Amino acid sequence: MKYSNFDELNKHILKVFDGINDDFENSQTFENKAGVLVNLVLSAEIIKNKLPPIRNIFLIFERRAENLSKHPGQISFPGGLISEIDNGSIVNTAIREANEELGINEKNIIIISEMKKYFSSSNIQVVPIICWMIEDVGKDNMYEYLKAKYYPRTPESEENIVIPLIHLLDPKNYMRKKIVDKDNKVRMTNVFKIEEFVKNKELWGLSAAITKNFIDLVFDDNLLS
Numbered sequence: 001m002k003y004s005n006f007d008e009l010n011k012h013i014l015k016v017f018d019g020i021n022d023d024f025e026n027s028q029t030f031e032n033k034a035g036v037l038v039n040l041v042l043s044a045e046i047i048k049n050k051l052p053p054i055r056n057i058f059l060i061f062e063r064r065a066e067n068l069s070k071h072p073g074q075i076s077f078p079g080g081l082i083s084e085i086d087n088g089s090i091v092n093t094a095i096r097e098a099n100e101e102l103g104i105n106e107k108n109i110i111i112i113s114e115m116k117k118y119f120s121s122s123n124i125q126v127v128p129i130i131c132w133m134i135e136d137v138g139k140d141n142m143y144e145y146l147k148a149k150y151y152p153r154t155p156e157s158e159e160n161i162v163i164p165l166i167h168l169l170d171p172k173n174y175m176r177k178k179i180v181d182k183d184n185k186v187r188m189t190n191v192f193k194i195e196e197f198v199k200n201k202e203l204w205g206l207s208a209a210i211t212k213n214f215i216d217l218v219f220d221d222n223l224l225s
Contacts, residue, residue: 005050006042010112010132016217017113017130033125035094036079036207037104038115038214040132040165041146043139056139057165060150061207062101062157063198075161075198076207077128078102090114094129101157102150108133115214120206128210161198168192168211169219177204 003009041058045051061075080097082090091111098104115128137145146162167173173193178186190208194201203211 002052003054004052006047006053007050009053013112013130013218017115020113020115032081032123033090033093033127034079034081034120035090035092035097035127035129036077036210037094037098037109038077038128038130038210039098039104039109040112040130041142042132042134043142044134044136045139047134051139054169055164055166056142058142058146059163059165059168059211060102060104060133060146061161061163061203062152063159063161063201065156065158074205074207075194075201075203077210078104078157079126079129081124090127091129094127101152101154102160103153104133104150108135110134115210118206118209126206126210128214130214159198161194163194163197163203167194167197169215174212179204 003012039060041060042053043056046053046056060078062078064074064076078098078101079094080101082088082093083096086092086096091114095104095106095109099106110132112130112132115130118126118128120126135142135145143162143164147160150160150162152158152160175191175193176188177191179189180186189204190212192203192208192211194203202208
């Protein structure tokens with residue numbers, strides 16, 4: 001299905017994830033849990049003028065520092081471990097971490113839903129929080145605007161990566177690849193080609209799995225035809 005305006009797409013996404021929000025309260029008591037912000041960034045111009053949204057949505061990732069002990073250099077959604085100051089809310093965690101890491105402001109965020117839980121290779125339960133981020137800037141200037149506005153604020157992040165959703169939706173930019181994990185076991189992982197947005201890097205592992213799952217749930221195969 002193709003979506004002619006924001007309201008159509010938003011209604012569809014809400015329907016896809018209907019009921020998952022009921023698990024918010026029950027899911028907020030686990031230890032060793034992290035929240036990540038799956039941000040769908042859109043120009044307010046698209047909403048105001050009822051323009052087709054798909055080709056104007058961006059996602060913001062970050063490249064982790066190469067000197068980190070866990071997941072060095074990997075591309076990830078902004079987010080991190082739950083803290084006491086989050087008042088038991090994994091949504092608060094994702095928003096707080098995104099603000100600390102990239103300066104993402106809660107005022108720009110409209111929470112849609114959480115996704116299913118994932119477990120990282122370090123056995124952390126990761127809860128993706130899907131949200132809209134509405135930016136008051138013209139649609140033709142979004143990429144440059146987002147790169148300049150949401151730059152890394154902490155030593156853990158070395159670069160912000162802004163990727164159009166339409167690039168991730170294109171089957172030519174997706175593959176399954178064999179990797180050797182930390183236990184020297186060969187396994188298959190999701191991989192998105194993103195070389196035109198960050199040199200010598202791929203989106204793979206947990207963040208790629210979250211992205212692929214979101215795409216498969218929300219969009220059909222005929223979207224780009």
